[in-house]
Amino acid sequence: MKDKREIIREEMAMRGKILEILKEGAKTVPEVATALGRPTEEVMFWMMAMRKYGLIEETEEMTEDGYYKYRLKEGRK
Amino acid sequence: MKKYDVLIVGAGIAGMETALNLGDMGYKVLLVEREPSIGGKMILLSKVFPTLDCASCISTPKMAATANHPNIHLMTSSEVKEVSRKNGNFRARVFRRAVFVDPAKCTGCQECEFACTVAVPDEFNFGLVARRAAFIPFPQAVPKKAVIERAGTSPCSFACPTYIKAHGYISLARSGKFEEAFHLIMEDAPLVGSLGRACYAPCEGECTRGLLEGPLPIRRIKRFIAEYYYSRHPEPEYGPPEKRNGKRVAVVGSGPAGLSAAYFLARNGYEVTVFEAQAEPGGMLRYALPSYRLPRDVVSRDVKNITALGVEIKTNHRVESLKKLREEGYHAVFLAVGTWKARKMGIEGENLRGVVDSIDFLKRVSEGESFDLAGKTVLVVGGGNVAIDAARVARRLGASRVVVQYRRSEKEMPAFRWEVEEAEEEGVEFQYLKNPVRFIGEDGQLREVESIRMRLGEPDESGRRRPIPVEGSEERMRVDFVVLAIGLKPSTSPFQDEIELNKNGTVKVNPTTLQTSLPYVFAGGDAVLGPSTMVEAMGQGKRAAFFIDRFLRGEDLQEAEFEYKLPPAKKEEVLSRQLTHTRLNPVKKKLLPPEERIKDFREVELPMTQEEVLYSSARCLDCGICSECHQCILACPADAIDFSQKAQEFEVEAEAVVVSQGFKLFPAERKPRYGFGRFFNVINAMQMDRLLAPTRPYNTILRPSDGKVPENIAYVLCTGSRDRTVNNPICSQICCMYSIKQAQLLMGALPLADITVYYMDIRAFGKGYEEFFQQASDMGVQFIKGRVAKIEEKEDGNLLLHYEDIENGGVKKVAEHDLVVLSVGLLPNPEITRIFKDEKLELDEFYWVKQVEEDVSPARTSLEGVFVAGTAAGPKDIPDSILTAGAASAEVAAYIESKRRGR
Ligand SMILES: Cc1cc2nc3c(=O)[nH]c(=O)nc-3n(C[C@H](O)[C@H](O)[C@H](O)COP(=O)(O)OP(=O)(O)OC[C@H]3O[C@@H](n4cnc5c(N)ncnc54)[C@H](O)[C@@H]3O)c2cc1C
Ligand code: SF4
Ligand code: SF4
Numbered sequence: 008m009k010d011k012r013e014i015i016r017e018e019m020a021m022r023g024k025i026l027e028i029l030k031e032g033a034k035t036v037p038e039v040a041t042a043l044g045r046p047t048e049e050v051m052f053w054m055m056a057m058r059k060y061g062l063i064e065e066t067e068e069m070t071e072d073g074y075y076k077y078r079l080k081e082g083r084k
Numbered sequence: 085m086k087k088y089d090v091l092i093v094g095a096g097i098a099g100m101e102t103a104l105n106l107g108d109m110g111y112k113v114l115l116v117e118r119e120p121s122i123g124g125k126m127i128l129l130s131k132v133f134p135t136l137d138c139a140s141c142i143s144t145p146k147m148a149a150t151a152n153h154p155n156i157h158l159m160t161s162s163e164v165k166e167v168s169r170k171n172g173n174f175r176a177r178v179f180r181r182a183v184f185v186d187p188a189k190c191t192g193c194q195e196c197e198f199a200c201t202v203a204v205p206d207e208f209n210f211g212l213v214a215r216r217a218a219f220i221p222f223p224q225a226v227p228k229k230a231v232i233e234r235a236g237t238s239p240c241s242f243a244c245p246t247y248i249k250a251h252g253y254i255s256l257a258r259s260g261k262f263e264e265a266f267h268l269i270m271e272d273a274p275l276v277g278s279l280g281r282a283c284y285a286p287c288e289g290e291c292t293r294g295l296l297e298g299p300l301p302i303r304r305i306k307r308f309i310a311e312y313y314y315s316r317h318p319e320p321e322y323g324p325p326e327k328r329n330g331k332r333v334a335v336v337g338s339g340p341a342g343l344s345a346a347y348f349l350a351r352n353g354y355e356v357t358v359f360e361a362q363a364e365p366g367g368m369l370r371y372a373l374p375s376y377r378l379p380r381d382v383v384s385r386d387v388k389n390i391t392a393l394g395v396e397i398k399t400n401h402r403v404e405s406l407k408k409l410r411e412e413g414y415h416a417v418f419l420a421v422g423t424w425k426a427r428k429m430g431i432e433g434e435n436l437r438g439v440v441d442s443i444d445f446l447k448r449v450s451e452g453e454s455f456d457l458a459g460k461t462v463l464v465v466g467g468g469n470v471a472i473d474a475a476r477v478a479r480r481l482g483a484s485r486v487v488v489q490y491r492r493s494e495k496e497m498p499a500f501r502w503e504v505e506e507a508e509e510e511g512v513e514f515q516y517l518k519n520p521v522r523f524i525g526e527d528g529q530l531r532e533v534e535s536i537r538m539r540l541g542e543p544d545e546s547g548r549r550r551p552i553p554v555e556g557s558e559e560r561m562r563v564d565f566v567v568l569a570i571g572l573k574p575s576t577s578p579f580q581d582e583i584e585l586n587k588n589g590t591v592k593v594n595p596t597t598l599q600t601s602l603p604y605v606f607a608g609g610d611a612v613l614g615p616s617t618m619v620e621a622m623g624q625g626k627r628a629a630f631f632i633d634r635f636l637r638g639e640d641l642q643e644a645e646f647e648y649k650l651p652p653a654k655k656e657e658v659l660s661r662q663l664t665h666t667r668l669n670p671v672k673k674k675l676l677p678p679e680e681r682i683k684d685f686r687e688v689e690l691p692m693t694q695e696e697v698l699y700s701s702a703r704c705l706d707c708g709i710c711s712e713c714h715q716c717i718l719a720c721p722a723d724a725i726d727f728s729q730k731a732q733e734f735e736v737e738a739e740a741v742v743v744s745q746g747f748k749l750f751p752a753e754r755k756p757r758y759g760f761g762r763f764f765n766v767i768n769a770m771q772m773d774r775l776l777a778p779t780r781p782y783n784t785i786l787r788p789s790d791g792k793v794p795e796n797i798a799y800v801l802c803t804g805s806r807d808r809t810v811n812n813p814i815c816s817q818i819c820c821m822y823s824i825k826q827a828q829l830l831m832g833a834l835p836l837a838d839i840t841v842y843y844m845d846i847r848a849f850g851k852g853y854e855e856f857f858q859q860a861s862d863m864g865v866q867f868i869k870g871r872v873a874k875i876e877e878k879e880d881g882n883l884l885l886h887y888e889d890i891e892n893g894g895v896k897k898v899a900e901h902d903l904v905v906l907s908v909g910l911l912p913n914p915e916i917t918r919i920f921k922d923e924k925l926e927l928d929e930f931y932w933v934k935q936v937e938e939d940v941s942p943a944r945t946s947l948e949g950v951f952v953a954g955t956a957a958g959p960k961d962i963p964d965s966i967l968t969a970g971a972a973s974a975e976v977a978a979y980i981e982s983k984r985r986g987r
Contacts, residue, residue, distance in 0.1 A: 008664070008761075010664050011211055015214045016204070018214055019203055020701065037790055051789065054791070056213055059214070073795065074793070075784070075786070075791065
């Protein structure tokens with residue numbers, strides 16, 4: 008299994024790509040993972056950090072299979 | 085030395101409560117906390133059982149009261165190193181880590197965190213999410229001040245002779261911040277493009293990743309950054325500084341040393357004039373390094389970074405006297421004339437037409453002279469980088485055969501292996517252990533060379549084996565042209581009567597300040613070092629600028645500290661931060677094909693693509709944690725970031741000591757059967773408390789593997805408690821209740837979710853606890869009596885729990901859940917005993933601090949005057965911790981009073 012620290016470190020290199028993907032509209036973690044071609048657990052780390060640091064935010068509604076969608080958040084660059 | 089009544093170690097709820105009690109009684113308390121915030125684990129909890137009151141609503145006021153209490157002196161990010169006794173009192177050494185933020189200025193605005201380019205696991209969220217190298221531990225932190233985590237200077241940055249923050253620009257490149265990366269490099273060296281092309285990159289030699297698959301291509305990343313920036317900014321974005329100080333400095337020589345000094349001095353408000361003997365600035369960069377390695381337009385653009393500051397470069401102006409410069413009104417001089425004199429071999433025929441020295445040859449080629457070498461045979465003598473450059477240049481000028489003769493073997497050759505390889509690809513021949521003994525000519529024109537074979541003898545002063553001629557092995561070879569590249573000497577002879585020189589012609593300087601024997605003259609670069617490298621020369625220019633500034637401001641040079649660096653991060657420690665490292669192969673250097681290369685002087689090395697740069701910089705291990713990218717400095721509106729901050733040590737006196745260092749969480753990896761650390765959806769209860777807390781790491785309770793809202797959550801009680809296999813046979817007392825608390829909270833937060841608790845027996849002693857358990861049961865939480873034997877992961881991230889169903893006859897069963905919470909036990913924190921010098925703080929048989937009179941005097945320890953509070957003495961919940969803090973405060977007060985009254 009990939010070390011957590013290694014996954015987390017990659018966030019900075021992934022941010023740009025994830026922001027690009029979310030430009031098309033709000034997406035769940037698995038949807039972003041598919042678009043990025045990376046495992047969901049890695050994307051989860053990256054997107055949750057991006058949320059924590061104000062780059063993205065969740066939409067109100069949960070999907071039928073129990074996921075939230077995340078969209079770009081205005082303000083931070 | 086500061087005197088206190090009481091020293092308290094650890095500022096969790098027990099330590100804070102003890103401090104508040106004692107402070108209210110009028111005692112002066114020093115409260116020392118290792119973390120950057122007080123509050124311990126309680127502040128990180130969601131709610132407390134059985135009342136379900138909000139944990140932070142209880143903690144936060146206590147934290148604030150502690151921090152603001154007039155009788156409590158709080159030291160965070162600090163540790164007590166040693167406690168000893170002196171004259172009936174305690175003496176303690178307290179160590180405060182450097183946090184690189186001035187707490188008096190920091191307003192807690194978090195701008196540094198948002199700007200920071202390094203992501204690491206957030207220990208305050210137990211690794212569920214990232215934090216930054218610059219961080220405020222959590223939203224309710226007290227003090228709410230940022231700190232920066234640094235584990236030393238990253239090896240790459242440490243290795244740079246001009247302390248370019250290599251790690252910093254890599255972390256910026258990784259974030260796609262290429263312009264910011266350029267500006268960061270400019271903080272330490274103005275010739276970014278030249279370094280990106282032709283620096284020998286000592287940073288790469290030190291890169292920790294070199295111990296894995298190979299170092300990062302740090303230089304090529306820099307090249308990308310320079311090209312990215314220069315293509316968008318053909319001219320510098322700045323002009324001369326507004327503030328000038330009216331002082332003038334002359335710089336002699338416009339090589340990397342001179343240009344770097346000029347740049348730093350000019351930025352500091354000096355009026356700088358550079359005197360250059362050649363027709364154009366750049367020194368060796370322009371005249372010696374072949375343009376296929378360093379295109380001249382790159383040098384020209386680099387030079388603009390200096391002239392934009394208003395630096396005047398007077399070319400075709402050879403300086404012959406330093407004193408004259410002084411008479412012309414320069415307050416100080418920086419001498420950086422380099423090594424432009426070639427060594428001679430001292431053999432017959434050296435003056436024939438067709439025999440040239442390397443520097444003369446390379447310079448004339450750089451100036452556009454087209455030596456007609458088409459179809460000719462060229463011999464290059466020497467084995468250094470200059471010899472290889474000369475040989476490759478000769479190939480490009482059309483020579484059909486180029487031979488390099490070197491008097492030692494390949495192993496001793498100072499040129500880099502890759503340079504030799506590239507030359508060989510271009511058809512350069514190498515003859516090792518061979519040296520010319522005479523050049524033979526006709527009518528003053530070179531025709532032949534006579535060379536002798538060498539063998540290697542004993543090592544000489546340089547440590548390399550001495551070459552010895554093999555008598556009678558002379559051979560002749562027809563040659564049309566010879567380049568002698570056997571070494572360069574400093575161009576310092578005009579100044580020998582004005583300043584002291586060393587025997588080899590280099591300038592004698594104070595190695596720290598670079599001041600020469602003439603106080604207003606400083607010197608650096610190759611003129612001081614002998615032939616070295618452009619980045620070393622730049623480092624000397626930067627250093628000289630620093631000390632020239634001190635000198636001209638009349639400050640003591642010996643006192644000044646130039647470029648404070650933390651010691652380098654330890655590579656073994658860096659690698660041991662991770663259990664595994666994914667193999668990430670380095671991006672290979674891409675070169676033009678050899679047959680293309682030799683056609684002309686076009687650049688040999690191809691640039692990396694942006695994608696390759698992102699991939700390469702993402703390989704960085706963040707050795708020093710903080711990369712010194714300096715984005716926090718730029719972002720901080722309060723100017724609070726201070727990289728010069730140093731750790732401090734204090735000695736204090738106290739009459740009594742309270743240990744309240746709390747507990748450690750059982751590391752669930754020690755139960756490998758449960759898959760913690762391997763399966764993303766197996767988490768521990770502390771992580772679940774974070775998910776349930778209002779300051780949670782996610783937007784709600786989600787499973788870590790894919791962000792799904794869990795529907796079927798299992799609790800595995802007694803993980804690491806009551807378990808002899810992990811050496812912790814005792815009950816942790818709180819796990820049943822916190823699990824029930826979480827189950828209730830989950831039922832509230834996720835009304836559709838099923839919660840199952842696998843338990844051995846539920847220990848619900850204490851007021852209201854049994855009712856609390858019943859309440860959970862009534863809410864629909866399922867309780868199954870049975871030990872979980874093992875957990876397996878399914879492809880979709882769900883988990884299969886194998887358990888023994890005790891109430892149904894002990895049959896083995898398997899249940900599927902989408903999230904598993906391990907109710908981990910509490911472990912002692914016995915390291916505290918180490919701080920007591922010359923005496924032993926006793927522990928009980930399970931390594932908790934021993935309460936020697938538990939029933940009558942629960943805070944007493946084995947050491948007189950040392951008391952214990954909270955979970956330091958054993959597992960307990962918050963109400964009990966607060967109770968023991970009350971006991972400790974009372975016992976401490978009684979102890980101090982009776983001691984003062986002489987007992
Ligand atoms: C062929 C060759 C290849 C090299 N390749 C590399 C490489 O790939 N990477 C690397 O890092 N290093 C390389 N180096 C070394 C590097 O170029 C030097 O270490 C660096 O240039 C030294 O800088 P400096 O400022 O001390 O001297 P210089 O670059 O020599 O600059 C001194 C300047 O002073 C001027 N000057 C001299 N006397 C006077 C005077 N009396 N009055 C006014 N001006 C004067 C000179 O004309 C010159 O412009 C190479 C060197 C050579 C010769
Ligand atoms: S220098 Fe860069 S990496 Fe270090 S704390 Fe500041 S922003 Fe973060
Ligand atoms: S891994 Fe990164 S920080 Fe460490 S030495 Fe290499 S480039 Fe520098």
